[in-house]
Each structure stands twice: as structure tokens, then as C-alpha cells.
Amino acid sequence: MPISPHRTVSSDLHDILSKVLSNTRLSREDGVRLYRHKDLTSVGTLANLVRERLHGARTYFVRNQHVNYTNICNKFCKFCSFYAKKGGPDPYEMSIEEVRRRLEWHRDSLITEVHMVGGINPRLPYSYYMDLVRAVKDALPGVHVKAFTAIEIEEIARVGKVSHEQALRDLMEAGLDSLPGGGIEVLSDRVHRELFGKKLDGEGWKSVARAAARVGLTQYATLLYGTIETVEERVDHLVQLRELQDETGHFVCFTPLSFHPEGTELEDVKPLTGYTDLRAIAVSRLMLDNFAHIKSFWIMNTPAVTQASLWYGADDADGLVHEYEITYNEGEFGNKTQALTYSNMVAMIREAGRTPIERDSLYQEIVREGAEPPRARSLTPLTVTG
Numbered sequence: 001m002p003i004s005p006h007r008t009v010s011s012d013l014h015d016i017l018s019k020v021l022s023n024t025r026l027s028r029e030d031g032v033r034l035y036r037h038k039d040l041t042s043v044g045t046l047a048n049l050v051r052e053r054l055h056g057a058r059t060y061f062v063r064n065q066h067v068n069y070t071n072i073c074n075k076f077c078k079f080c081s082f083y084a085k086k087g088g089p090d091p092y093e094m095s096i097e098e099v100r101r102r103l104e105w106h107r108d109s110l111i112t113e114v115h116m117v118g119g120i121n122p123r124l125p126y127s128y129y130m131d132l133v134r135a136v137k138d139a140l141p142g143v144h145v146k147a148f149t150a151i152e153i154e155e156i157a158r159v160g161k162v163s164h165e166q167a168l169r170d171l172m173e174a175g176l177d178s179l180p181g182g183g184i185e186v187l188s189d190r191v192h193r194e195l196f197g198k199k200l201d202g203e204g205w206k207s208v209a210r211a212a213a214r215v216g217l218t219q220y221a222t223l224l225y226g227t228i229e230t231v232e233e234r235v236d237h238l239v240q241l242r243e244l245q246d247e248t249g250h251f252v253c254f255t256p257l258s259f260h261p262e263g264t265e266l267e268d269v270k271p272l273t274g275y276t277d278l279r280a281i282a283v284s285r286l287m288l289d290n291f292a293h294i295k296s297f298w299i300m301n302t303p304a305v306t307q308a309s310l311w312y313g314a315d316d317a318d319g320l321v322h323e324y325e326i327t328y329n330e331g332e333f334g335n336k337t338q339a340l341t342y343s344n345m346v347a348m349i350r351e352a353g354r355t356p357i358e359r360d361s362l363y364q365e366i367v368r369e370g371a372e373p374p375r376a377r378s379l380t381p382l383t384v385t386g
């Protein structure tokens with residue numbers, strides 16, 4: 001017989017437990033209490049109730065490849081280790097041919113999604129972005145192209161001298177399917193001013209999101225946590241996203257992104273622990289009652305924390321992530337990348353006691369002929385250089 005959550009959740013959270021059991025929206029104050037409560041297991045139990053109500057044991061993942069087409073950037077965000085700078089990564093700008101070559105490398109991996117983001121490189125013309133999207137669709141017909149944060153959309157519109165909406169329409173005509181979540185990091189004017197003042201602010205980010213909803217694009221959302229933001233600012237970010245989702249309904253998934261200080265201007269900031277990562281996932285699941293999916297991005301959280309997160313609110317373990325270059329630097333194009341094999345991803349989810357489901361970018365299940373994958377030998381991600 002299942003144990004009643006009233007016995008496992010700390011008694012001083014029973015008012016929130018009642019709300020969770022009756023599917024009642026949590027308040028901003030509830031979110032702050034959940035962030036501050038010393039009993040992480042209780043917070044995780046609450047989040048798991050929501051996770052299992054929505055998805056049972058199902059845990060999604062996607063076969064995806066990342067393309068970070070340039071690291072030249074004129075925004076100089078203090079939390080960023082990716083952009084080219086003195087003493088940091090060398091500058092690069094991928095030609096369309098180079099992008100094609102990289103897609104070719106993973107042709108056998110049955111990639112269903114290509115995720116493209118890059119720095120804000122003012123030398124790139126409007127046509128480059130259209131060509132980029134077209135090149136992916138030509139190389140991998142039927143693949144889902146998730147590309148360009150709101151900051152890039154603003155840059156693309158600027159160089160094309162068109163509105164956000166027109167830029168989005170042109171990109172969709174070239175083959176763009178959805179927008180990734182990044183770009184705003186945290187919806188706080190204070191953090192924006194102090195860490196990424198040259199980028200679009202919160203209202204600007206929301207205006208691009210609204211334009212995306214109007215033209216019928218799906219979007220994803222994120223929170224970068226662990227820089228200088230307060231707990232209240234993290235919760236406020238979630239409340240603002242929840243309100244925007246009430247208005248547009250076009251977000252499909254939320255991913256809390258754990259900050260890595262190495263190589264940034266914030267190297268003195270204490271690195272995060274798995275404890276904070278699990279709490280960020282759990283509180284997101286509880287606050288974002290109108291988001292269907294919460295993702296644990298294993299490349300930032302580690303596969304081990306991702307396994308635990310599947311009991312703390314996450315229902316998505318992201319993907320095989322070939323070619324991700326933003327958190328780990330070194331190698332050709334100044335970068336080192338990481339990837340999990342298909343069988344390692346499946347083993348990672350199964351070992352955590354959950355059911356792996358390969359999905360497409362819109363969370364439709366993908367069933368393949370002879371689907372039983374080979375047994376994994378190790379849960380360790382591959383490190384692929386260049």
C-alpha cells in the first residue's frame with residue numbers, strides 16, 4: 001500500500017501539500033518557502049506527486065544535436081564562458097558548409113532535432129540565418145529545427161531591418177520549427193543590469209515570446225540560476241513565466257540551468273551542488289502548473305543528478321546532445337563536447353526506476369522497429385572533442 005504523503009511530507013508543508021493534492025495554484029510565497037525549506041526530500045515528494053499525476057513513470061528524451069554556429073558576440077555577459085575573448089576561447093564562425101559537415105558526422109545517430117544557438121555576431125547578414133536553417137533541413141529532411149534565442153531573433157530582425165514577427169516568419173519559411181528558451185537567464189531588472197545589460201531586457205524577451213506565439217511557433221523556457229540572483233528573484237521568474245504561459249500557451253517545457261562559474265567573470269561565485277539543482281527542479285515543477293514538462297539538462301546537472309531529479313519533478317532527461325559547446329570549452333573551434341549514447345540514456349533512466357520514452361521535439365512518442373536497444377556498458381557520458 002502506498003505511504004500517505006501526509007506521513008512523508010514535513011508537517012509545516014501540509015498547507016502546500018493540500019494545494020498540490022487539490023491541484024490548486026501555489027503562490028509566490030509558497031515558492032519562496034519551498035526554496036528555503038530545510039527538508040529537500042519533502043519538497044521533492046511534493047514535486048513528484050505532480051510529476052506522477054502528469055506523466056506516471058514516463059521519462060522523455062530526444063536524439064538531438066547542438067550546433068553553436070559562432071562564438072563571436074558583442075554582449076559580453078558576465079556569466080558566459082562561451083564567447084570569444086582574450087584568455088578564453090578563440091573566435092569562430094561556421095560556414096554553412098561546416099554546419100553541413102557536422103550534421104553529416106552524426107547522420108547514423110537518427111537525430112530528430114537540431115538545436116542551434118550562437119553569439120550575437122554583427123558580421124552575419126540576414127541571409128546567413130535563413131541559409132543555416134535551410135542547410136539543416138536539406139541535410140536532414142524532416143528534422144525539427146529548434147533555433148535562436150530571443151536575443152538572436154532581435155539581432156536577426158535588426159540586421160534584416162524587419163520586425164521580430166517578420167524575421168520569425170522568414171525563418172519559419174526557411175524551416176524553423178521552434179525557439180529555444182535561453183536568452184533572458186532570469187527575469188530580473190537588477191540581474192539584467194548587473195550581468196547582461198547589453199542584451200534584451202525582460203520586457204523585450206517577452207515581446208519576442210509573444211511574437212513567436214502569434215506566428216504559431218512553439219517555444220521552450222529556461223532559468224539560469226546560481227549567479228547573483230536571490231531566491232525571491234528565482235521564484236519571481238517562475239511566476240512571470242507562468243503568467244506569460246497563461247496568456248500565450250505556447251511553451252512546452254521548462255529547463256532550470258545550473259550556472260558553472262569556470263571561465264566566466266563570476267569565477268568567485270561558489271559552484272552549485274546537486275542539492276540546489278534538485279531543489280530548482282522540484283520548485284519549478286510545483287510552481288509551473290501550466291507547463292507540461294520539466295527537463296533536467298544532464299550536461300549541466302550531471303547524469304547522476306538527472307537520475308535523482310526524475311523523482312524530484314523532472315520528466316525529461318533531454319537528449320543525446322551531440323556537439324554541445326557552451327558549458328565545456330577546448331578543442332576544434334575552441335570547444336569540447338559531450339554526448340550520451342542512446343543505450344546509455346536508456347540505461348540511465350531505467351536504473352533510476354523510470355520508463356524511457358524516446359520523443360520528438362513536441363513530445364510525441366517515437367516508436368522504432370526492433371526498438372530494444374543494446375545493453376549499455378557504462379553510464380559515463382562520452383567526451384567528444386572537435
Ligand code: SF4
Nearest residue numbers: 073075076077080119
Ligand atoms: S550569453 Fe549569449 S549573448 Fe551573452 S555573451 Fe554569451 S553568447 Fe553572447
